[in-house]
Amino acid sequence: MMLLWGDIEGSLIKEHDWYRLSADEQRALPAGRQLSEIDARLEMLFKEGGALLEALSSGPALSVEAIIANLSVAERLIFDEDQPVVHGLLLRSIRDLAALCRAR
Secondary structure: OHHHHHHHHHHHHHHHOHHHOOHHHHHHOHHHHHHHHHHHHHHHHHHHHHHHHHHHOOOOOOOHHHHHHHHHHHHHHOOOOOOHHHHHHHHHHHHHHHHHHHHO
16 A cells, blocks of 8 residues: 555656645545545554554563464564565564474
């Protein structure tokens, strides 16, 4: 979704000088409305993600599998495009913990 947002914004900047348009002019463009819809959806997803992270962090994990599950949720909530290093660290940690569990 973030990539689509970036593609639409880039097109609007190039084709319509997006940031020089008034809010009414931006809303009048079909792509402007689409960008606004994506913004609203992303805002909702960020809020939901924050609530999920709060719920996950409220109690201790009782097993390595629970830790893997928590990290898996966190990995899905962090966009690779925004935080590639953190996203990669989470993926590696999940794989490493899973391998350690299999080795037991």
